[in-house]
Amino acid sequence: MKPEFEIVVVGGGLVGSLLTHSLSRAGFKVALIEKGDQQKRTFHTGRAFALSLASCNYLKALGFVDILEQYGNPIKGVIVTEGEAGKGSREGILEFMPSEIGEESFGCMIQEENLLEAVGERLKKNKAVRIFSKTAVEDAVFDDGSLIVNLSKGKSIPTELLAICDGSQSNLGSRLGYSYIKKNYRQRAITCTVRHEKSNEGLAYQFFMPTGPIAFLPLSDHSVCIVWTNTQKVVNRLDQLDNDQFLEELRPAFGTFLGDISLEGPRGSWSLELSMARKMVSARFALLGDAVRKIHPLAGQGLNLGLRDAAVFLEIVETAKYRGEDIGFPTVLERYQRWRMFDSVSFAAATDFFNWAYTSSIPGNQLVRQLGTGIISNITPLKGYLIREAAGLSGDIPELMKNR
Numbered sequence: 001m002k003p004e005f006e007i008v009v010v011g012g013g014l015v016g017s018l019l020t021h022s023l024s025r026a027g028f029k030v031a032l033i034e035k036g037d038q039q040k041r042t043f044h045t046g047r048a049f050a051l052s053l054a055s056c057n058y059l060k061a062l063g064f065v066d067i068l069e070q071y072g073n074p075i076k077g078v079i080v081t082e083g084e085a086g087k088g089s090r091e092g093i094l095e096f097m098p099s100e101i102g103e104e105s106f107g108c109m110i111q112e113e114n115l116l117e118a119v120g121e122r123l124k125k126n127k128a129v130r131i132f133s134k135t136a137v138e139d140a141v142f143d144d145g146s147l148i149v150n151l152s153k154g155k156s157i158p159t160e161l162l163a164i165c166d167g168s169q170s171n172l173g174s175r176l177g178y179s180y181i182k183k184n185y186r187q188r189a190i191t192c193t194v195r196h197e198k199s200n201e202g203l204a205y206q207f208f209m210p211t212g213p214i215a216f217l218p219l220s221d222h223s224v225c226i227v228w229t230n231t232q233k234v235v236n237r238l239d240q241l242d243n244d245q246f247l248e249e250l251r252p253a254f255g256t257f258l259g260d261i262s263l264e265g266p267r268g269s270w271s272l273e274l275s276m277a278r279k280m281v282s283a284r285f286a287l288l289g290d291a292v293r294k295i296h297p298l299a300g301q302g303l304n305l306g307l308r309d310a311a312v313f314l315e316i317v318e319t320a321k322y323r324g325e326d327i328g329f330p331t332v333l334e335r336y337q338r339w340r341m342f343d344s345v346s347f348a349a350a351t352d353f354f355n356w357a358y359t360s361s362i363p364g365n366q367l368v369r370q371l372g373t374g375i376i377s378n379i380t381p382l383k384g385y386l387i388r389e390a391a392g393l394s395g396d397i398p399e400l401m402k403n404r
């Protein structure tokens with residue numbers, strides 16, 4: 001007999017929730033298990049996401065056009081510069097404009113709380129999805145060829161396929177035998193909203209400082225979300241400051257290019273590490289999102305990669321079902337891994353390299369950086385390739401992420 005749920009999704013973060021929503025729209029019988037409160041997905045983190053054009057296309061295809069229109073703010077260009085401790089940024093080094101690839105923006109900025117709440121609300125209204133809230137998946141075992149998912153409340157559910165979207169700690173992945181390459185960056189990032197006097201003109205700025213990058217991501221004409229990376233020691237100290245004291249510490253790093261600044265809303269802080277699963281699938285299991293790889297946020301790509309996992313996964317299992325194949329069969333799931341593995345590894349390696357290149361003080365490093373910058377600025381096809389990568393428009397794009 002066929003199990004009640006063809007696919008069980010573990011983890012109601014953005015990747016798991018959107019995957020669940022897309023699977024049910026495609027006609028799959030699906031259950032979502034979230035250990036937190038899935039009925040109340042509002043977190044005030046001071047964090048916002050840079051969504052690539054491909055991710056915006058994905059959200060539009062899933063019916064979130066209104067949310068992007070209401071909360072999204074277009075990113076009209078990216079400026080990358082080096083900075084000096086206590087002195088703010090230097091002159092602009094690299095400029096990336098979407099017009100270089102015939103687009104008007106790179107995608108949009110959206111605050112985490114707005115996106116999470118909208119996705120959570122939409123999922124609640126989707127009566128075809130069964131949600132197990134405040135319930136953790138403890139393990140999954142094979143019984144006479146079927147996969148049985150064991151939940152914290154003593155319940156067990158059989159399924160054909162378990163989609164593991166349980167985030168960067170992916171305890172479930174580790175418990176099921178997946179191994180990870182890990183590196184602790186010994187850095188933390190602070191996120192918050194900063195209001196500023198002059199217009200940012202929709203531009204995002206990334207200043208590479210010796211202790212880590214600081215990004216200014218446009219939320220509106222006169223406000224940015226900052227992602228300020230620094231050593232663990234410094235961030236632990238900054239976390240203890242009140243808003244006025246924090247602002248005084250932020251000013252030299254922020255500089256004066258946007259005029260006077262003030263803080264708005266809460267501050268969040270995050271520990272940073274690299275974590276990369278050595279494989280993404282095995283019989284009846286697939287990893288997606290941060291459960292596959294957690295990367296340095298300097299390129300703002302972690303969620304974009306996770307949404308691409310979800311879009312590819314849907315396409316693979318939908319095609320397999322249409323052909324009458326077993327969706328949990330290794331040969332089916334390996335198609336998903338082949339499509340996504342290279343992208344995962346290359347982004348993890350690139351962000352790791354950039355963080356190292358700008359924070360390491362080995363002799364000659366600055367010269368190498370300047371050389372690299374010169375090469376990128378002057379070789380048009382290379383720059384165009386990097387811009388398309390940032391917009392999520394390179395490589396084999398899954399259907400849901402294509403421009404329509």
Ligand SMILES: Cc1cc2nc3c(=O)[nH]c(=O)nc-3n(C[C@H](O)[C@H](O)[C@H](O)COP(=O)(O)OP(=O)(O)OC[C@H]3O[C@@H](n4cnc5c(N)ncnc54)[C@H](O)[C@@H]3O)c2cc1C
Binds near residue numbers: 291
């Ligand atoms: C400072 C910072 C800035 C960032 N900025 C950007 C950006 O601009 N653009 C971008 O694309 N990315 C960005 N990222 C990356 C992005 O935040 C992550 O890639 C994304 O949130 C991962 O989503 P996820 O759904 O895979 O995992 P998570 O959001 O971690 O969700 C995992 C879920 O699984 C649940 N769970 C865990 N274990 C179990 C279990 N056993 N049973 C049931 N449920 C379980 C958890 O409760 C959680 O709800 C940033 C990251 C940081 C740290």
